Amino acid sequence: MTHRITVTGRAGGTPGTGRRVRVLAPAAALALGSALLTACGGSSDSGGSTTVTVGSNGNIFDMPLKLADSAGYFRKQGLKVKFVTTTASTGTSALQSGSVQFLNNSPTGFTSALAKKVPEVAIAVSGLGNPLGLVVSKKFAAAHKLAAETPAAQVAQALAGSKGGVSSANTKAEAGLFLKANGVDPGKVKWVTLPSASADKAALSSGQIDWFITSEPIPLQVQNQGDGIVVVDPKKAPMWAAAQAGYGEVVVATKSYLSGHASAAKKFVAAVQEANNYLATHQGDPMVMDVARKVQQGVPDEVLKSSVALVEWPASGSMDAAGWTKTLAFVNSLGALPDGAKVTSENWTNKYLPAGGQS
Structure with a gap:
């Protein structure tokens, strides 16, 4: 990184002015060094x-x-x-x-x-x-007899033909991995793309979707508020966990x-x-x-x-x-x-x- 300093002034300055410039030069250099250090990645304080x-x-x-x-x-x-x-x-x-x-x-x-x-x-x-959670609405859970402890394969079968909310290509693909691992074609889900995880939450509450998947803590928060049940997490979907x-x-x-x-x-x-x-x-x-x-x-x-x-x-x-x-x-x-x-x-x-x- 190169910085250029241009000093302007009247030509032929007095000797006193010249001495003042020389006295201030070290301080100016110190200030410049500090500015350069900050601009180029970090700074040090007097401590x-x-x-x-x-x-x-x-x-x-x-x-x-x-x-x-x-x-x-x-x-x-x-x-x-x-x-x-x-x-x-x-x-x-x-x-x-x-x-x-x-x-x-x-x-x-x-x-x-x-x-x-x-x-x-x-x-x-x-x-x-990947600390993901797949949360279903209480209505959907009741209709398909789903609970937090329901086996993964049974959950996946229930999701076939449902409306699933996703707010990124990654979470859609991660849900797809879970479905395929449990014998369900992701193409059987009616995917609803939403702009954010908070939009997923709103769509679940309004009945626009049956479930959504996103990173925690939002799915667990939905469950805590009584608006849904988390039926899949990394413990039930090992393809999301570190081992895989x-x-x-x-x-x-x-x-x-x-x-x-x-x-x-x-x-x-x-x-x-x-x-x-x-x-x-x-x-x-x-x-x-x-x-x-x-x-x-x-x-x-x-x-x-x-x-x-x-x-x-x-x-x-x-x-x-x-x-x-x-x-x-x-x-x-x-x-x-x-x-x-x-x-x-x-x-x-x-x-x-x-x-x-x-x-």
Whole structure:
């Protein structure tokens, strides 16, 4: 990055003026250096901490990042973290522009960026599996004798000929995987495409659809409010869980940022890994619940606790080739990637993880 400074003034200035310019020059240079550092990816304050900005999408996978902030894990590493809400369509561009230094991204978003030749690198896994829920209306449940404990095959058979709501191509494909695994042709469902998960919820309440699928906590919230019953989750649909689907969320940075900020990257993923370790063993404790309330405002505690439990929080942020092969196979099964999309050893690394978490 190059910045040019143009100094204008009257030619032939007095000696006093010249001396003043020379005295101020170091201060100006210091200010310029600070501005350059901020513009190029992070800044340091007088207390010695480094400020970085992370893009996150506001879903349950934000938990380890927000916990690392709330519990002081970032602060312990000498980091001050600012959060910016990003979406599937804005996250990659925010990372490329430098407005965020780290991005908590889905494997679909990450591999889509790689397919477009965006020079990104995954430096840690922050969540495993897909915490989805398929919720049916109470009327539909009663008509087909469905309950939360109804076997998967019976649920799938009931969905044939029904009206299913989806708000993305991915969730439609994920529902399709469940149906096919249980002997039902997804083509037998009358799909209703809606603009958002909240629109799914409204359509279920109005009777426009019989069921919908989306990430938690919305399906469990519908059930908690008495407006529906969650009949499928990753425990009943193993094709959504980590054992078959692989990584659920990864921390991503650009190659250019990492080349100049290895120390900040190591500190960031160390704090996230510490938060994940805590989440894996303390899912319902007061500190975790306090963070969950901030991540998903207005959601009842019972729903939050169940939603957090549906994510498999990794004790280590490390990745491997087998994990990426599994993850890519799952993403490809959704039809979400262009032909030839792949993840190679150049696209992910464990070298920024703490020494004990690189294996």
